[in-house]
Amino acid sequence: MLLPMLTDQALITIVVAIAVVLVVGTTGLVVTRRRRRELPAATKPQVEAPETTETTETTEPRVGEDAEEPRDTPTRTLEDTELPETTTTLEKPESAQGRLVRLRARLARSQGSLGKGLLALLSRDKLDEEAWEDIETTLITADVGVAPTQELVEHLRTRMRVEGVGAAQAREILREELVNLVDPSMDRSLKASRKDGQPAVILMVGVNGTGKTTTVGRLARVLIAEDKTVVLGAADTFRAAAADQLQTWGERVGARTVRGPEGGDPASIAFDAVKEGIEEEADVVLVDTAGRLHTKTGLMDELGKVKRVIEKTAEVDEVLLVIDATTGQNGLTQARVFAEVINVTGLVLTKLDGTAKGGIVIAVQRELGVPVKLVGLGEGPDDLAPFEPEQFVDALLD
The missing domain is CATH 1.20.120.140 (SRP54, nucleotide-binding domain)
Known part of the structure; x- marks a missing residue:
């Protein structure tokens, strides 16, 4: 109704106004775009995309695997997982x-x-x-x-x-x-068999550095080679590596090792070892004690305590004194003191390699009236054997 009433001049004015509005809007848009082009582009970290032979329609970085949606795969529990079987191969000692x-x-x-x-x-x-x-x-x-x-x-x-x-x-x-x-008439047999329903108990004693712990491990091998079951008692709590060393010997041949805390009571550990031996119906319990100087009265008295505590549960069948054959007369002095403190029943001579110190066999037996029962040569795990007088002499004269 209004259009017919408008004059030609009014129509022209309206058209011009609409044109101006359109021009102004277009100019602002162009300026805005031009300013955006003049601003420096934001730097983005360059991500090296893996090489691929596929052609893609876009140059944008691809989404990594970490951002993928989780796959619909059930979670496996420990019970569902098949673990590899671990088998321990025991060594077979030499006869x-x-x-x-x-x-x-x-x-x-x-x-x-x-x-x-x-x-x-x-x-x-x-x-x-x-x-x-x-x-x-x-x-x-x-x-x-x-x-x-x-x-x-x-x-x-x-x-x-x-x-x-x-x-x-x-x-x-x-x-x-x-x-x-x-003196071949001396009884050199080792009391290492069960009696009265209890295991034989063998206590190993000696000064520092004679090879006591090694001898216990070797003796365990000898007994296991004779089809006996053995329990080891790590009553040497003063030397840090003694219990570990003894346990390693036991694991190699299948002998259980009873041990306690470092610095613990040796008598208590010896008692526990014998108790375990009784419960497991073992044939032999071997108890390793700490090396002690024969001049240290307190340590020597402690050795007697270890023996007395063991005897509350079982009889001590053997007390084996380990002597380094190369120490000569000093080894003889040690033997005298140990024999005064504890009832030594047999001797073990280590490092008996047939050299000029071999005469200690004769001297120590004469002094104590106790037989040499075992001898050790070399550093091998099976370098321990029963002492045979005639074979020993023949070896020296061959």
């Missing part, structure tokens, strides 16, 4: 006879042994007083001891004068006299 043969061969190969030195002297063309003095010196240097040396020299002089001085005769006479000194 007692095999060890004896090997130890004898090692003794025979040793140079400068007691037997070789004596044979060289006895094989001289003329055995005068000087020769006999050299023989006495050789025996005393080999730690045979003064009284056994005098006895042996007297017997040798008498027999050599009566029976002749040839090399073959000299060797046979020397062999017989050395065997007599080592």
Whole structure:
């Protein structure tokens, strides 16, 4: 109704106004876009996209796997997961006879042994007083001891004068006299069998550094090779690595180790080991004690306490004193003190390699009236064997 009433001039004015509005709006949009182009573009971290042979329609970075929607996969529990089976392979110790043969061969190969030195002297063309003095010196240097040396020299002089001085005769006479000194009549059996429904208990004692813990581990191997079940008692709580060392020996052959806290009461651990042995119906319980100097009265008294505490539950069948054969007369002094504190039933000589110190076998047995039951040679796990007097002497003279 209004359009017909508007004049031509009014229509022109309205058209011009609409045109102006359109021009102004377009100009603002252009300026805004131009300003946006002039501003520096925001820097974005450059992300290296993995190489791919696929062609993509966009150059934008692809979404990584971490941003993918979770897959509809059920979660596996520990029970559902198949774990690899762990198997412990136990070592099979060498038989007692095999060890004896090997130890004898090692003794025979040793140079400068007691037997070789004596044979060289006895094989001289003329055995005068000087020769006999050299023989006495050789025996005393080999730690045979003064009284056994005098006895042996007297017997040798008498027999050599009566029976002749040839090399073959000299060797046979020397062999017989050395065997007599080592005394094959002594009971060297090891009490390592159950009795009265209880396991045999073996207590290992000695000074520092004689190889006590190693000897316990080796003895466990010997007994397990004889199809006996063994429990080890780590009553050496003063040396940090002693319990770990003993447990490693046990794990290698399948012997259980009873241990306690470092610095704990040795008697308590020994008691627990024997108790475990009784409950498990083991054949033997081997108790390792801390090395102690024979001059330390308090430590020596503690050793007696360990034995008394064990005896509240079971009888101690063996007390084995470990002696380093290379210590000579010092080892003999140690043996005397230990024998006064605790009832030693047998000796273990370690590092007995057939050298000039082999005479300690004779001296320590004479001093204590206690037999050498085991000997150790070398560093191998099976380098421990029963002591056989005749085989020992034969090895020295081979």
